[in-house]
Amino acid sequence: xxxxxxxxxxxxxxxxxxxxxxxxxxxxxxxxxxxxxxxxxxxxxxxxxxxxxxxxxxxxxxxxxxxxxxxxxxxxxxxxxxxxxxxxxxxxxxxxxxxxxxxxxxxxxxxxxxxxxxxxxxxxxxxxxxxxxxxxxxxxxxxxxxxxxxxxxxxxxxxxxxxxxxxxxxxxxxxxxxxxxxxxxxxxxxxxxxxxxxxxxxxxxxxxxxxxxxxxxxxxxxxxxxxxxxxxxxxxxxxxxxxxxxxxxxxxxxxxxxxxxxxxxxxxxxxxxxxxxxxxxxxxxxxxxxxxxxxxxxxxxxxxxxxxxxxxxxxxxxxxxxxxxxxxxx
Numbered sequence: 001x002x003x004x005x006x007x008x009x010x011x012x013x014x015x016x017x018x019x020x021x022x023x024x025x026x027x028x029x030x031x032x033x034x035x036x037x038x039x040x041x042x043x044x045x046x047x048x049x050x051x052x053x054x055x056x057x058x059x060x061x062x063x064x065x066x067x068x069x070x071x072x073x074x075x076x077x078x079x080x081x082x083x084x085x086x087x088x089x090x091x092x093x094x095x096x097x098x099x100x101x102x103x104x105x106x107x108x109x110x111x112x113x114x115x116x117x118x119x120x121x122x123x124x125x126x127x128x129x130x131x132x133x134x135x136x137x138x139x140x141x142x143x144x145x146x147x148x149x150x151x152x153x154x155x156x157x158x159x160x161x162x163x164x165x166x167x168x169x170x171x172x173x174x175x176x177x178x179x180x181x182x183x184x185x186x187x188x189x190x191x192x193x194x195x196x197x198x199x200x201x202x203x204x205x206x207x208x209x210x211x212x213x214x215x216x217x218x219x220x221x222x223x224x225x226x227x228x229x230x231x232x233x234x235x236x237x238x239x240x241x242x243x244x245x246x247x248x249x250x251x252x253x254x255x256x257x258x259x260x261x262x263x264x265x266x267x268x269x270x271x272x273x274x275x276x277x278x279x280x281x282x283x284x285x286x287x288x289x290x291x292x293x294x295x296x297x298x299x300x301x302x303x304x305x306x307x308x309x310x311x312x313x314x315x316x317x318x319x320x321x322x323x324x325x326x327x328x329x330x
Contacts, residue, residue, distance in 0.1 A: 007158035104190030105183035129238035130252035226285035240315035
């Protein structure tokens with residue numbers, strides 16, 4: 001057990017010394033104030049345009065805007081269905097007197113994860129994960145590493161466990177920094193505010209049979225749990241690429257291209273059903289909590305979790321097989 005702790009500690013020490021983790025945390029610390037101010041300006045602009053801070057009036061105006069968009073004959077069928085479901089959900093909020101736009105740092109933290117889980121956080125994870133093995137080749141330390149009296153799979157597993165710990169740190173730091181910084185503007189209250197969850201989609205219809213209220217702290221924990229799972233999947237795939245590709249730059253480039261492509265394909269080709277089997281089109285796990293309609297038909301939370309789990313297991317199998325059998329000393 002002590003050997004495992006030492007191995008993981010050494011790997012984490014390497015990651016910290018390379019300062020990539022610090023850079024990622026600094027990026028989060030710099031961008032969150034910008035996102036906070038942007039959201040604040042959005043709220044202020046909306047209030048100025050509508051001439052009221054009554055959330056019911058704002059929500060009613062959003063429904064009217066969506067209905068006006070539906071009247072356009074040029075609107076694609078996929079977007080039409082999504083707008084219709086959004087209208088149904090917003091009407092549900094009105095009927096049950098629930099303010100989905102209530103201000104507060106807890107709301108910002110929850111919504112930040114919902115918006116960043118598919119692109120922003122995965123890209124930060126890639127910065128940390130892409131060089132965890134490939135950097136050993138770039139620095140010429142791979143031979144020294146493998147001449148130690150430790151089995152290769154133990155070395156690789158210690159790297160992977162250290163990576164998971166760092167990913168967990170990044171997700172946790174994002175939540176803490178988001179709460180502390182946004183609270184300066186929005187205030188720190190709102191953890192017990194009721195949040196609607198349980199929306200389901202079936203054949204383009206919004207099902208509300210399972211809709212129920214949960215406190216915001218619970219919704220936030222659930223959202224960050226799902227976000228953590230998505231980030232771990234990205235880290236695992238990046239881990240595999242780092243084993244297969246000896247260049248850190250190439251490893252990072254491959255992962256960034258894959259993540260961005262997954263996000264773009266979801267927007268550009270939502271009718272291509274095969275996309276739902278790709279890992280990077282299943283990262284928006286928090287959408288299933290908030291009731292946001294999926295762009296690709298047939299996707300559910302169990303389905304996305306299964307797809308991401310399979311990709312993670314395959315990536316680990318490939319990484320360990322390649323590392324233990326390939327002539328990495330060549």
